[in-house]
Amino acid sequence: MSLTTADYISLEERYNAHNYAPLDVVLTRGEGVWVWDVEGRRYLDCLSAYSAVNQGHCHPRIVGAMVEQAQRLALTSRAFRNDQLPLLAQELCELTGFEMMLPMNSGAEAVETALKAARKWGYTVKGVPDGQAEIIACTGNFHGRTITIITFSPEEQYRAGFGPFTPGFKLIPYGDADALERAITPHTVAFLVEPIQGEGGIIVPPERYLKRVREICTAHNVLFIADEIQTGLGRTGKLLACEHEGVRPDVVTLGKALSGGMYPVSAVLAAREVLGVFGPGDHGSTFGGNPLACAVAREALRVISDEHLCERSAELGEYLIARLREIESPYVQTVRGKGLFIGIVLKPEAGGARRFCEMLQSRGLLAKETHGTVIRLAPPLVITKEELDWAVEQIAAVLA
Numbered sequence: 001m002s003l004t005t006a007d008y009i010s011l012e013e014r015y016n017a018h019n020y021a022p023l024d025v026v027l028t029r030g031e032g033v034w035v036w037d038v039e040g041r042r043y044l045d046c047l048s049a050y051s052a053v054n055q056g057h058c059h060p061r062i063v064g065a066m067v068e069q070a071q072r073l074a075l076t077s078r079a080f081r082n083d084q085l086p087l088l089a090q091e092l093c094e095l096t097g098f099e100m101m102l103p104m105n106s107g108a109e110a111v112e113t114a115l116k117a118a119r120k121w122g123y124t125v126k127g128v129p130d131g132q133a134e135i136i137a138c139t140g141n142f143h144g145r146t147i148t149i150i151t152f153s154p155e156e157q158y159r160a161g162f163g164p165f166t167p168g169f170k171l172i173p174y175g176d177a178d179a180l181e182r183a184i185t186p187h188t189v190a191f192l193v194e195p196i197q198g199e200g201g202i203i204v205p206p207e208r209y210l211k212r213v214r215e216i217c218t219a220h221n222v223l224f225i226a227d228e229i230q231t232g233l234g235r236t237g238k239l240l241a242c243e244h245e246g247v248r249p250d251v252v253t254l255g256k257a258l259s260g261g262m263y264p265v266s267a268v269l270a271a272r273e274v275l276g277v278f279g280p281g282d283h284g285s286t287f288g289g290n291p292l293a294c295a296v297a298r299e300a301l302r303v304i305s306d307e308h309l310c311e312r313s314a315e316l317g318e319y320l321i322a323r324l325r326e327i328e329s330p331y332v333q334t335v336r337g338k339g340l341f342i343g344i345v346l347k348p349e350a351g352g353a354r355r356f357c358e359m360l361q362s363r364g365l366l367a368k369e370t371h372g373t374v375i376r377l378a379p380p381l382v383i384t385k386e387e388l389d390w391a392v393e394q395i396a397a398v399l400a
């Protein structure tokens with residue numbers, strides 16, 4: 001006897017910690033931009049697992065690479081070498097133009113790794129006195145959920161009950177380059193920033209912001225760390241969102257779509273001067289850089305290039321934003337974003353975005369509200385124009 005949606009939900013509520021409040025849809029299968037629930041209903045996925053599934057659900061080439069590698073060798077630990085890690089390192093560095101990479105598993109671990117690298121770089125290269133390194137981050141940020149990372153989370157809920165926190169962090173307003181310049185001291189080692197804030201509500205900073213961040217960081221010998229875990233790998237219409245302003249950060253974190261959603265894979269990219277600070281034993285992870293992860297990531301990157309997903313995202317994103325802006329609705333304040341990374345910002349009187357997401361669900365479109373008042377639209381980048389047109393119809397209907 002097969003279980004119903006209600007059965008699965010009651011099991012999960014009973015046995016699983018309640019650290020999420022998901023929409024009540026129980027998914028069992030995915031293909032491209034579509035997912036199916038246990039009752040056989042089909043939905044267009046407009047969240048893409050927070051942009052982890054840019055290549056589409058169960059992309060046959062990535063599944064193929066995963067199955068092939070899983071049957072050959074899955075895990076060696078870094079106590080031994082494997083024949084996939086060197087190739088991923090080379091391919092990722094050549095693709096992005098960085099000198100070195102360090103593989104991890106989750107996004108939060110990549111951010112932690114970048115912070116550790118920045119601190120050690122500060123002490124060993126910049127000459128900051130031991131124990132005094134400062135790192136600046138932004139209001140509205142999202143960088144993950146470890147205790148150190150929530151230290152500088154602006155969300156009270158993310159911090160409440162989890163102290164004491166890690167010293168050495170400072171928050172400044174997002175999008176304000178002058179505030180960055182004012183906050184820097186001789187002990188500042190890094191500025192950590194998202195090129196577009198995703199969880200913060202698809203906040204696109206003012207034009208030239210990243211250019212000025214680059215200039216200020218260079219002038220003060222501070223590492224510019226771009227967290228591209230959500231914005232990277234084609235989501236905003238470029239391989240890295242920083243490319244929109246033609247800037248190269250010192251350190252980039254990647255995760256999510258690095259595996260096409262197939263497996264947790266993350267990485268830190270930087271110059272040799274930065275990642276070179278790690279010696280044997282300084283940092284590590286049992287699963288980081290395992291051959292299964294590396295084989296999956298190599299194929300996931302090839303799919304992004306071969307299927308021109310950056311270009312698709314740029315083109316279709318522009319089209320979708322224009323179509324969404326044509327929708328006449330008493331509830332919509334503005335539509336913003338870059339590429340297929342789009343937020344529909346609702347007016348306060350709309351009564352929150354959640355109820356619209358529930359209405360969209362009943363019409364076969366899955367989207368997730370962010371920050372209460374923003375409907376985030378980030379479908380897999382393999383979506384077609386016809387599928388986008390269908391999505392616009394559903395969205396227009398619920399916003400009418």
Ligand SMILES: *Cc1c(COP(=O)(O)O)cnc(C)c1O
Pocket residue numbers: 050106107108109111142143144145194198199227228229230231255256
């Ligand atoms: C999702 C995300 C993270 C954290 O990644 P996890 O894999 O959930 O740990 C960090 N930074 C940004 C910008 C993200 O969107």
